[in-house]
Amino acid sequence: MSESLTCDVVVVGAGMTGAACALYAARAGLDVIVVDRGQVAGGTTGAGEGNLLVSDKTPGPELDLALLSLRLWGELAEELGKEIEYDPKGGLVVAEMPEALDSLERLAAGQRAAGVRAEPVTADRLTDLEPHLAPGLAGGVHYPQDAQVMPALAAAHLLRTSGARLLTGHEVTRVLRARDGTVYGVRTDRGELHAPAVVNAAGTWGGELAARAGVTLPVLPRRGFVLVTEPLPPRIRHKVYAAGYVADVASDSAALQTSPVVEGTAAGPVLIGASRERVGFDRTLSLPAVRALAAGATRLFPFLTAVRAIRTYAGFRPYLPDHLPAIGPDPRAPGLLHACGHEGAGIGLATGTGHLIARALTGHAPEPALAPFRPDRFPDTPQQEARR
Numbered sequence: 001m002s003e004s005l006t007c008d009v010v011v012v013g014a015g016m017t018g019a020a021c022a023l024y025a026a027r028a029g030l031d032v033i034v035v036d037r038g039q040v041a042g043g044t045t046g047a048g049e050g051n052l053l054v055s056d057k058t059p060g061p062e063l064d065l066a067l068l069s070l071r072l073w074g075e076l077a078e079e080l081g082k083e084i085e086y087d088p089k090g091g092l093v094v095a096e097m098p099e100a101l102d103s104l105e106r107l108a109a110g111q112r113a114a115g116v117r118a119e120p121v122t123a124d125r126l127t128d129l130e131p132h133l134a135p136g137l138a139g140g141v142h143y144p145q146d147a148q149v150m151p152a153l154a155a156a157h158l159l160r161t162s163g164a165r166l167l168t169g170h171e172v173t174r175v176l177r178a179r180d181g182t183v184y185g186v187r188t189d190r191g192e193l194h195a196p197a198v199v200n201a202a203g204t205w206g207g208e209l210a211a212r213a214g215v216t217l218p219v220l221p222r223r224g225f226v227l228v229t230e231p232l233p234p235r236i237r238h239k240v241y242a243a244g245y246v247a248d249v250a251s252d253s254a255a256l257q258t259s260p261v262v263e264g265t266a267a268g269p270v271l272i273g274a275s276r277e278r279v280g281f282d283r284t285l286s287l288p289a290v291r292a293l294a295a296g297a298t299r300l301f302p303f304l305t306a307v308r309a310i311r312t313y314a315g316f317r318p319y320l321p322d323h324l325p326a327i328g329p330d331p332r333a334p335g336l337l338h339a340c341g342h343e344g345a346g347i348g349l350a351t352g353t354g355h356l357i358a359r360a361l362t363g364h365a366p367e368p369a370l371a372p373f374r375p376d377r378f379p380d381t382p383q384q385e386a387r388r
Helices: 017-025 061-084 099-114 125-127 152-164 203-211 244-249 287-300 302-306 342-362 382-385
Strands: 003-006 009-012 030-037 091-095 119-122 141-144 165-168 172-177 183-190 190-192 198-200 220-229 237-241 259-264 270-276 310-319 326-329 336-340
Touching: 003 119, 009 017, 009 183, 017 030, 017 152, 017 198, 017 259, 017 310, 017 336, 017 342, 030 141, 061 152, 061 259, 061 342, 091 099, 091 125, 099 141, 119 125, 125 141, 172 203, 198 203, 203 336, 220 287, 220 342, 237 244, 244 259, 244 270, 259 287, 270 287, 287 302, 326 342
Parallel strands: 003 190, 009 030, 009 198, 030 165, 091 237, 198 336
Antiparallel strands: 091 141, 119 141, 172 183, 183 190, 220 270, 220 310, 237 259, 259 270, 326 336
């Protein structure tokens, strides 16, 4: 069946970022259609842990966006209550060695100057926060602002709250452009959707969608695994991770990298991460990655050695070379806006991203400034340059 629907903006992607873009665009008075070739939260969002973090952000534009996003998440938590399983649990970053603690404390000092609550924790006080931590750790930093949501639930509720029309199972095969290059909608495998604005919230597939608009956005998948344990009584109070995690996030290496990240859930299972590697869209189970996750987790929490892991799952983080997302209008294709490339921070940064996209759609000057996130900051390929 062919259909031709008209609206103010088409959002491509029904994950968390697309849901947030739809919510804030609708609240700005725009008529929104969200389209996805899969289901709601069927991509990276559904494979995420739901982290809303400032602890892993270095001072700069991403941290500014994270602080804005946390404020907006707090507002949504008051509005939606338990529906999104918002948990302001806080984070605890621990250093296993003194040199790692020195680096962590320098990072925390910069974060505090940017507005983050980062509270030093001496080695003898770590078990006050986490009684089951391993002995002998050098110290840590407590981040009370870190929080968590259940990502698939949150994306679904944001979409429902937005009132946007939702079209799942519709693949966008082309972004429609007039002779002057202006975007006027998308073509799907079920018909055309006409609108003066299209938002690319396709996550790990954001580069593929950009190419269907005739522009370059070098989004690559960065695979990660999560181990899930059997349900346990509550034992881990915060999101707890080793200081080396921040360096892994900032790394450009394609090779496997792991650093222990451990947290409990309301349902009882403990989630264990985090691994990173660039292997394309290969979902094959990696035993070296899973073994490294288990070893790191038991170093932090020795009681986990007697706990069964019942499953593991993989997801793909949308990686851009400079580790910043692409947010805002694309001057190479007027009417096209991007909201993708957040890597592992997309759940946390979704609200701020949606807010900025809505302001751009309605002609307002966004804060923080969008310049660091410009989608055209990456060089075009020779093929793209020849097309223009």
